[in-house]
Amino acid sequence: MLHPFDPGYVQEPFLTLVTEYPEADVYPSGQFRIEWGPVFHRGRLDGSARVLVIGQDPAQHETIVRRILAGEAGRRLQGYLARLGVTRSYVLVNTFLYSVYGSVKAGTRRDPRLVAYRNRWLDALLVGSRVEAVLTLGTAAGEAWQLWKATAPGQAFPVAHAAITHPTQPESSSKGNEPSLATATKKLLENWNAGLQLLSPALAHPDAPRPLVLYGSTWADGDRPPLPETDFPAGLPAWMHEQDGWAKRAGKDDLAKRRNITITVPKGVIP
Amino acid sequence: MLHPFDPGYVQEPFLTLVTEYPEADVYPSGQFRIEWGPVFHRGRLDGSARVLVIGQDPAQHETIVRRILAGEAGRRLQGYLARLGVTRSYVLVNTFLYSVYGSVKAGTRRDPRLVAYRNRWLDALLVGSRVEAVLTLGTAAGEAWQLWKATAPGQAFPVAHAAITHPTQPESSSKGNEPSLATATKKLLENWNAGLQLLSPALAHPDAPRPLVLYGSTWADGDRPPLPETDFPAGLPAWMHEQDGWAKRAGKDDLAKRRNITITVPKGVIP
Numbered sequence: 001m002l003h004p005f006d007p008g009y010v011q012e013p014f015l016t017l018v019t020e021y022p023e024a025d026v027y028p029s030g031q032f033r034i035e036w037g038p039v040f041h042r043g044r045l046d047g048s049a050r051v052l053v054i055g056q057d058p059a060q061h062e063t064i065v066r067r068i069l070a071g072e073a074g075r076r077l078q079g080y081l082a083r084l085g086v087t088r089s090y091v092l093v094n095t096f097l098y099s100v101y102g103s104v105k106a107g108t109r110r111d112p113r114l115v116a117y118r119n120r121w122l123d124a125l126l127v128g129s130r131v132e133a134v135l136t137l138g139t140a141a142g143e144a145w146q147l148w149k150a151t152a153p154g155q156a157f158p159v160a161h162a163a164i165t166h167p168t169q170p171e172s173s174s175k176g177n178e179p180s181l182a183t184a185t186k187k188l189l190e191n192w193n194a195g196l197q198l199l200s201p202a203l204a205h206p207d208a209p210r211p212l213v214l215y216g217s218t219w220a221d222g223d224r225p226p227l228p229e230t231d232f233p234a235g236l237p238a239w240m241h242e243q244d245g246w247a248k249r250a251g252k253d254d255l256a257k258r259r260n261i262t263i264t265v266p267k268g269v270i271p
Numbered sequence: 272m273l274h275p276f277d278p279g280y281v282q283e284p285f286l287t288l289v290t291e292y293p294e295a296d297v298y299p300s301g302q303f304r305i306e307w308g309p310v311f312h313r314g315r316l317d318g319s320a321r322v323l324v325i326g327q328d329p330a331q332h333e334t335i336v337r338r339i340l341a342g343e344a345g346r347r348l349q350g351y352l353a354r355l356g357v358t359r360s361y362v363l364v365n366t367f368l369y370s371v372y373g374s375v376k377a378g379t380r381r382d383p384r385l386v387a388y389r390n391r392w393l394d395a396l397l398v399g400s401r402v403e404a405v406l407t408l409g410t411a412a413g414e415a416w417q418l419w420k421a422t423a424p425g426q427a428f429p430v431a432h433a434a435i436t437h438p439t440q441p442e443s444s445s446k447g448n449e450p451s452l453a454t455a456t457k458k459l460l461e462n463w464n465a466g467l468q469l470l471s472p473a474l475a476h477p478d479a480p481r482p483l484v485l486y487g488s489t490w491a492d493g494d495r496p497p498l499p500e501t502d503f504p505a506g507l508p509a510w511m512h513e514q515d516g517w518a519k520r521a522g523k524d525d526l527a528k529r530r531n532i533t534i535t536v537p538k539g540v541i542p
Contacts, residue, residue, distance in 0.1 A: 003290050009505050010281045018505035019274050035540045037508035064335065066504055233337055233504065234280050234289035237308035250533075258541060262521075265530040269306045 085206030138166030160202030162195035356477030409437030431473030433466035
């Protein structure tokens with residue numbers, strides 16, 4: 001069986017970008033889990049992307065596989081891209097390089113050094129590119145996009161943009177309350193449908209053209225597809241991209257949790 | 272601060288080798304932790320290596336950083352290479368792609384498919400290369416070397432070879448008994464000194480030429496240097512290569528341990 005993989009950072013400017021990322025002076029350790037290192041991207045860095053996605057920040061699964069949007073949010077996003085006929089020609093970056101701890105202060109979020117580094121990635125991925133649609137997940141990502149759009153390269157690059165609700169916003173906003181979760185999910189899917197209707201006509205070159213089918217009022221089968229092996233580093237086992245929920249932060253208090261990631265191979269993988 | 276990294280598998284034949292590795296039919300899950308995926312190498316794949324090292328199998332640290340010889344054994348090896356003046360021009364591969372679970376049967380170890388895949392790596396790293404010395408760690412690695420030497424490319428590639436004791440053999444053989452550990456360590460260091468004396472004259476192009484200084488009868492300061500950042504994937508935090516002991520297999524029974532890797536950020540990293 002062949003195992004395609006993502007070779008990662010093999011060309012400029014990415015080779016340089018991943019060697020000179022901002023650290024604790026820009027991402028304060030009171031607001032970010034900088035101790036786990038930055039996680040940069042997922043998807044195509046070779047110029048073949050038609051859709052650029054800006055997410056928020058990496059969590060525990062992303063920290064292990066060293067690619068972003070690899071957990072629940074990533075799988076929901078993958079289903080969204082599939083509805084647009086985009087199965088391969090995408091590239092994803094985050095608003096923040098490090099995992100958010102608590103909340104991010106406005107001064108940090110708008111730190112010119114933080115913004116400038118992210119804009120170098122957006123310049124590299126957009127200027128002169130074939131990207132036809134931009135998708136931002138959540139408010140911080142929407143702001144990140146506006147900050148790039150305000151730059152000279154951003155102004156000179158007209159592209160369709162949809163700012164949609166973050167994929168796991170229903171879970172974070174409903175805090176375990178089932179009726180709230182159902183309401184928030186329905187609202188998210190309406191919001192996502194509006195985004196699909198905005199981006200679909202702009203995508204002249206999807207990988208697998210298909211008629212646009214909108215979401216219903218709840219998640220359905222196929223809305224959380226496994227992520228393709230080709231997005232991940234060589235040698236990672238299939239369960240790391242086909243499943244989620246296998247990495248947790250465990251510990252008796254906040255500091256212990258912050259110091260920990262516990263990985264458990266899903267049931268059924270070991271014969 | 273700049274963070275050099277290892278770009279990994281960016282050229283043939285490595286691009287292909289990491290997509291078509293042997294799986295459970297060659298590495299039975301009763302003898303290997305195949306559920307964590309293969310881990311292929313550490314060091315230079317660009318033809319600049321002067322020393323080739325064959326280790327045994329990846330353990331839990333290696334599984335997280337996706338590079339081999341990254342834990343205690345790797346740090347001791349790094350000190351060994353430093354005594355030879357080799358600080359960068361090395362490449363390391365293992366006898367086995369997957370972590371050994373229990374022990375490996377002779378029939379598995381000599382499975383022609385297992386040997387053939389490993390020999391493709393050795394061909395790629397040695398034939399026409401600038402490698403001046405080969406180091407094998409432990410008996411399985413020594414056998415792997417002999418199996419390659421018996422092939423036509425192996426016979427046609429004369430090179431100095433030292434078969435030395437595996438770096439953590441003293442710990443595994445002494446099972447917590449302090450006097451046994453001291454005796455086994457002394458014996459290992461004598462064995463390592465013989466290897467240094469064999470390889471040192473063969474190394475015409477060390478990175479940092481220095482007079483050969485042999486080990487004493489116990490480990491000394493500097494014998495376990497941190498591993499260089501440039502050997503690891505982009506974005507990994509410093510503690511993952513400067514320290515070890517941060518990954519453990521935890522669980523209430525053998526199966527639970529096999530399914531688990533628990534990562535704990537070392538003390539002092541989070542301010």
